[in-house]
Amino acid sequence: MSEDHKKQLEQQLWNIANTLRGKMNADEFRDYILGFIFYKYLSERMEIYANAILKPDGIEFNDIDENATNGKEYIAAIREEALEKLGYFLKPSELFSAVAKRGNHNEEVALDLAAEEVHSYNTKHNFILEDLQKILNNVQNSTMGTESEEDFDNLFEDMDLNSTKLGKTPAARNEIIAKVLAHLDKIDFKLEQTELDVLGDAYEYLIGKFASGAGKKAGEFYTPQEVSIVLAKLVTTGKTKLRSVYDPTCGSGSLLLRVAKEVEEVTNFYGQELNRTTYNLARMNMILHGVHYRDFDVKQEDTLEHPQHLEHRFEAIVANPPFSANWSANQLFMSDDRFSQYGKLAPKSKADFAFVQHMVHHLAENGQMAVVLPHGALFRGGAEGHIREYLIKDKNYLDAVIGLPANIFYGTSIPTCILVFKKCKENPDDILFIDASEHFEKVKTQNMLRDTDIEKIVSTYRNRTTEDKYSYVATLSEVAENDYNLNIPRYVDTFEEEAPVDIKAVAQEIQTLDAHLKKTDARIASFCEELNIETPF
Numbered sequence: 211m212s213e214d215h216k217k218q219l220e221q222q223l224w225n226i227a228n229t230l231r232g233k234m235n236a237d238e239f240r241d242y243i244l245g246f247i248f249y250k251y252l253s254e255r256m257e258i259y260a261n262a263i264l265k266p267d268g269i270e271f272n273d274i275d276e277n278a279t280n281g282k283e284y285i286a287a288i289r290e291e292a293l294e295k296l297g298y299f300l301k302p303s304e305l306f307s308a309v310a311k312r313g314n315h316n317e318e319v320a321l322d323l324a325a326e327e328v329h330s331y332n333t334k335h336n337f338i339l340e341d342l343q344k345i346l347n348n349v350q351n352s353t354m355g356t357e358s359e360e361d362f363d364n365l366f367e368d369m370d371l372n373s374t375k376l377g378k379t380p381a382a383r384n385e386i387i388a389k390v391l392a393h394l395d396k397i398d399f400k401l402e403q404t405e406l407d408v409l410g411d412a413y414e415y416l417i418g419k420f421a422s423g424a425g426k427k428a429g430e431f432y433t434p435q436e437v438s439i440v441l442a443k444l445v446t447t448g449k450t451k452l453r454s455v456y457d458p459t460c461g462s463g464s465l466l467l468r469v470a471k472e473v474e475e476v477t478n479f480y481g482q483e484l485n486r487t488t489y490n491l492a493r494m495n496m497i498l499h500g501v502h503y504r505d506f507d508v509k510q511e512d513t514l515e516h517p518q519h520l521e522h523r524f525e526a527i528v529a530n531p532p533f534s535a536n537w538s539a540n541q542l543f544m545s546d547d548r549f550s551q552y553g554k555l556a557p558k559s560k561a562d563f564a565f566v567q568h569m570v571h572h573l574a575e576n577g578q579m580a581v582v583l584p585h586g587a588l589f590r591g592g593a594e595g596h597i598r599e600y601l602i603k604d605k606n607y608l609d610a611v612i613g614l615p616a617n618i619f620y621g622t623s624i625p626t627c628i629l630v631f632k633k634c635k636e637n638p639d640d641i642l643f644i645d646a647s648e649h650f651e652k653v654k655t656q657n658m659l660r661d662t663d664i665e666k667i668v669s670t671y672r673n674r675t676t677e678d679k680y681s682y683v684a685t686l687s688e689v690a691e692n693d694y695n696l697n698i699p700r701y702v703d704t705f706e707e708e709a710p711v712d713i714k715a716v717a718q719e720i721q722t723l724d725a726h727l728k729k730t731d732a733r734i735a736s737f738c739e740e741l742n743i744e745t746p747f
Contacts, residue, residue, distance in 0.1 A: 219397065219408065220415040223247070226393045227416065230376075230386065238375060240420040241368040241487060243390070244413070245346075248494045249366075250394055251409055252298060252349065253306035254401050259296060260288050272302050289352070297358030297503040304345045310395035313338040313388030338391075339384050343371045358503040361493055368487050410467075410499040417462050417495070421620050422656070432461055433530040434619060436659035437582065438468040440612075443668045444580040444630055445526040446472040456480040456524035458513040458568055459531045463492035467499050469526055479506040480522060482513045514538075514564050517548070519572065527569050527579035533622065534584055537561040547571060552600050554593040562587045563597045570607060570631060578609075579631045584624055585613070588696040599694040602641070602686070607631045610642040610671055613698045615650040617657045627698070630671070641689055642674055643701040644681045679704050 223243075230239035260271035264284070271288070275281040289299045302308065313336055346366040353362040377383035399409040414435075421432035433441075446452070446469060455469045460481030470476045479501060483489040489510040496506045509518035514537050539558040543549045548571040549564070556564040562583050573579050587594065588611065602608050610630040617623040625647060649663045659667075670681050682701045692700050738745040 216408065216411060220412050222397060223412050223416055224419060226390060227419075229390050229393070240416075241491075242376075244416060244491065244494065245366055245369040246390060246394060247409070247413060247416075248498055249346065249349075250306040251399065251401070251498050253300055253304075254399060255296065256292065256298075256300045257305055257307075258401060259292060263288055263291060272305070272308075274302055276301055276303060293352065293356050293358070297353060297356070297497075298349055298362055299352040300345070300349065304348060306391070307395055309338055309342055309345065310388075310391040312336065312341070313384070314392045336388060337380075337384050338388060339371050339380060342387065361497070361503045361506070361508075365490055365493060368490060413495060413498055414464060414467075417464060417491070432620065433465050433582070434658070435464075435468075436664060437530070437614070437618065438465050440659070440664055440667055441465065441528045441530075441580045441582070441628065442469040442472045443664075444610075444628070444671060445469060445528055445578040447578065447668075447672055449473055449526070449578075451475045452477065452525050454478045454480060454522070454524045454574075455526040455528070456519065456522070456572060457528050458482050458517075458565065458572075459484075459529050460492050460508060461488055461530075463495040463508065465528050465530065467495065467501075469528060470499075477505065479508075480519055480524065481506075481508040482518050483508065483510055484512050486510055514561060514568060517568065520547075522572065523574040523577070524572050525574050525577045527573055527577065528581070529565060529569060529579075530582040530619075531562070531565040533562070533624070533626075534559065534586070535561045537564055539564075552597050554596045556597065557593055560586075560590070560594065563594050566601070566629070566631075567597065570601070570605075570633075573631065573633055575633050577633065581629055581631075582614075582626055583629060585627055585697075587629075588627060588698070595694065598696065601631075602689060602694055605633075606635065606638055606686070607633055608641055609635055609637070610644065611696050611698060612644040612667060612671070613647045613702075615647050615657045615659070617655075618650065618659065620656075637674060637683075640683050640685050642671060642681065642683050643696075643698055644670055645679070645698050645702040645704055647698075648704075 227239065227243040230242055257271050264271060274284050276285060285301060292299045346369060350362050350365060353359045371383065371387065372380075373383075377386055399412075401409065417432060418435060421434075442465070445455075450473055452469070452473055452475070455466055455476050455478075457463075457466050458481070460466055460483050463479075463481060466479050466481055470479075479496065481492060483492055489508065492508050493506075496508065497503065507519070511518055536559055537556070539555045539561075541555075543555055548568050549555055552567060556562065556567070566581060566583075569579050569581060587598075608629065609632045610628075612628040612630070614626045614628065616625040619626065644667060646659075646663060646667050649659070649666065650657045651660050651663075652658075666680075669675075670677065674683060676682050680702065682703075684701045688701070689696070735745045
């Protein structure tokens with residue numbers, strides 16, 4: 211697929227999404243449109259899989275009579291195989307295309323009816339709300355008692371088709387939903403072309419578009435793509451395959467999926483997310499990108515208070531935790547293996563280092579982790595300073611500190627940084643500092659990393675080079691001399707010396723200007739005298 215075709219598809223989907231924009235706020239219509247796209251994906255994947263099974267019999271899935279004896283036998287056999295392979299099942303009558311057609315049924319017949327009969331006809335033949343809600347529930351119900359049950363549990367719970375936000379009456383709600391389904395039904399996602407991830411790319415595009423317009427809430431579920439690329443490239447340095455990747459604050463799952471694009475293979479994906487709606491979005495995103503239900507484990511819970519993967523150690527860890535979030539900092543955590551060795555807990559009002567400690571605990575001996583933090587985490591004292599010193603002096607896990615431009619994240623303009631940690635450092639005697647804060651492009655009100663900016667960060671990290679006013683490899687003794695303060699200007703000198711001022715030349719210029727001013731005053735005075743008016747000075 212050409213780049214132009216891809217952009218055309220993305221624009222088509224965004225236009226369809228905007229069909230709902232006038233009905234509700236951005237967060238709400240996001241949940242509906244992404245849910246419908248996901249339902250379309252499940253349907254098309256189901257149909258392709260079933261047709262492949264039925265090919266020797268010379269029939270297609272849509273041709274099966276669900277009420278006939280042999281039809282029921284076909285359905286039962288396909289259901290069994292689909293639940294094992296796909297993790298879910300849909301009958302032919304439950305497929306997206308079938309529901310979309312029912313919602314826009316026989317419009318030409320309706321045109322032949324008398325005007326007063328049209329409304330009655332449409333209400334009787336085109337009403338799909340109840341069927342659609344049952345079908346979405348059936349997707350979940352089909353998985354009950356199977357391995358995939360947890361992955362599909364309440365997946366569509368944010369799509370209330372009876373919400374008055376879609377329309378004041380059932381007929382109005384039916385009309386808008388039928389319209390959206392009809393538009394989506396016309397789009398070919400080319401799922402047969404397995405080498406293309408057209409739908410996955412389009413889904414990511416929509417998630418990004420919603421995030422950019424979601425204000426402060428955007429940080430709850432989305433990391434800007436450029437930052438995701440940097441994080442993914444950092445943790446995959448020197449790797450072609452990963453046994454596991456983990457994100458303790460996974461949001462929509464985009465960061466996990468970005469890591470997979472940087473290597474040939476990721477065996478397992480792990481994540482945890484607090485927000486229920488965003489957790490649903492992450493599971494949809496995984497399935498829609500072709501990650502098998504057995505290959506991902508995303509949990510919904512508070513990562514710091516109720517961790518769900520404590521027994522695991524991961525080869526790659528990435529995270530963009532909520533900046534300076536609140537947490538309990540309960541003293542009971544002093545006996546928790548994640549925190550006990552440090553002797554102190556992160557402050558209640560700033561959980562940044564609590565997330566770092568949690569991630570370090572999960573990091574495998576051969577693993578790499580990269581986490582985005584607010585700049586304050588580099589130099590704040592107290593418990594944070596103590597934890598920072600322990601990580602560097604006692605454990606020697608910190609590999610690099612990378613300063614990012616301000617105003618690069620949706621919903622906040624604060625400057626941020628990336629900390630890279632390794633338990634087995636190839637360069638155990640130093641820490642690399644990179645100041646990329648001035649390397650960006652301003653796009654409207656947002657700052658963005660360009661491809662060249664990303665490449666510069668990654669190549670500098672991988673080659674561990676020192677560049678004037680950009681990067682510096684500091685010895686551990688230098689960091690110790692700075693009391694383990696990681697503020698980047700202490701290591702990367704970005705001071706621009708101003709050109710020296712020639713006082714003699716400035717004085718001469720003032721004298722020249724003064725002389726010109728006197729001549730001008732004299733000329734104005736002569737004009738005033740000729741006009742017989744008072745001079746203005």
